[in-house]
Amino acid sequence: MADLLNVDVTGRVAVLTLNRPDRLNAIGTATVDRLDAVLDTLHADRGVRALVVAGAGRGFSAGADLDEIESLRTAYEFRAFVGRLTEVFGRLEKFAKPSVAAVHGFALGGGLELALACDLRVAERGAKLGLPEMKLGVLPGAGGTQRLPRLVPPGIAKQLILSGEPIDAERAHAVGLVNELAEPGEVLTVATALAARLAAGAPLALAAGKALVDRSGGDLDAGIAAERETVAVMFTAEDRAEGLRAFRERRPAEFRGA
Numbered sequence: 001m002a003d004l005l006n007v008d009v010t011g012r013v014a015v016l017t018l019n020r021p022d023r024l025n026a027i028g029t030a031t032v033d034r035l036d037a038v039l040d041t042l043h044a045d046r047g048v049r050a051l052v053v054a055g056a057g058r059g060f061s062a063g064a065d066l067d068e069i070e071s072l073r074t075a076y077e078f079r080a081f082v083g084r085l086t087e088v089f090g091r092l093e094k095f096a097k098p099s100v101a102a103v104h105g106f107a108l109g110g111g112l113e114l115a116l117a118c119d120l121r122v123a124e125r126g127a128k129l130g131l132p133e134m135k136l137g138v139l140p141g142a143g144g145t146q147r148l149p150r151l152v153p154p155g156i157a158k159q160l161i162l163s164g165e166p167i168d169a170e171r172a173h174a175v176g177l178v179n180e181l182a183e184p185g186e187v188l189t190v191a192t193a194l195a196a197r198l199a200a201g202a203p204l205a206l207a208a209g210k211a212l213v214d215r216s217g218g219d220l221d222a223g224i225a226a227e228r229e230t231v232a233v234m235f236t237a238e239d240r241a242e243g244l245r246a247f248r249e250r251r252p253a254e255f256r257g258a
């Protein structure tokens with residue numbers, strides 16, 4: 001069986017490509033199990049500093065695998081299916097290394113939910129992003145109802161979830177769902193360049209920065225305290241000294257994650 005998720009490492013960036021083009025990269029248990037295993041490998045690879053998640057074929061992903069869903073027989077099986085998707089998507093979101101989704105064609109349902117679990121999103125002009133679960137008589141079940149309203153105004157989130165209708169990449173960019181737009185055929189280039197810029201950062205600061213922003217919806221004083229204590233500890237990191245040295249010497253910093 002062809003690899004459900006191809007991994008290609010170039011420099012400090014690992015490109016993960018969903019590889020079920022015949023099923024429009026539908027995401028089932030086997031795909032998320034593979035993603036989980038790949039995250040184990042990439043966690044251990046100190047040379048990899050950032051990830052890109054992309055899709056082979058006509059689009060990023062048409063969502064959860066409806067064939068697998070149709071094979072489920074009990075609510076408990078259904079819960080296990082949804083639980084596994086949310087578990088691995090959550091692991092990607094909390095991954096210490098930043099991730100960029102490269103969306104072309106379409107990112108629908110679980111496909112958009114996977115892109116929402118990435119830190120940033122780049123989308124090709126004309127790509128469709130949506131949560132069509134309402135048209136199937138259900139709701140997004142892999143984090144969409146919780147992650148989307150944290151990125152776009154609640155009214156926009158409700159429109160996508162309650163109508164089930166997609167928006168195009170241009171509109172998604174205007175409302176903050178997409179960080180950067182790419183011309184047709186260019187999404188992987190743009191997403192990889194963005195990931196490479198993130199990968200130039202200090203690994204400890206990248207991981208801590210992700211965690212601090214992810215908790216920013218909580219109590220402000222507690223968040224500022226967490227920021228202060230995190231920054232204070234980072235003062236002792238070798239990368240902090242390297243950053244200042246590189247600035248004085250007018251050269252790019254070479255951060256080692258120490």
Ligand SMILES: CCCCCCCCCCCCC[C@H](O)CC(=O)SCCNC(=O)CCNC(=O)[C@H](O)C(C)(C)COP(=O)(O)OP(=O)(O)OC[C@H]1O[C@@H](n2cnc3c(N)ncnc32)[C@H](O)[C@@H]1OP(=O)(O)O
Nearest residue numbers: 023026062063064065066067070109110132136140141142
């Ligand atoms: C059994 C139904 C129960 C419904 C319950 C679903 C909710 C489950 C909730 C738990 C899981 C949570 C995760 C997530 O929140 C839920 C989802 O993601 S549900 C799926 C959401 N996605 C969609 O509804 C999009 C479905 N696809 C399309 O609308 C279209 O395919 C397209 C993307 C607009 C492209 O259209 P076309 O160009 O016309 O291409 P085709 O439709 O002919 O597709 C080609 C080929 O691919 C197969 N395919 C497409 N999408 C999926 C998919 N999601 N899973 C499996 N297979 C898919 C399609 O059947 C075709 O195959 P072929 O007929 O050629 O064999």
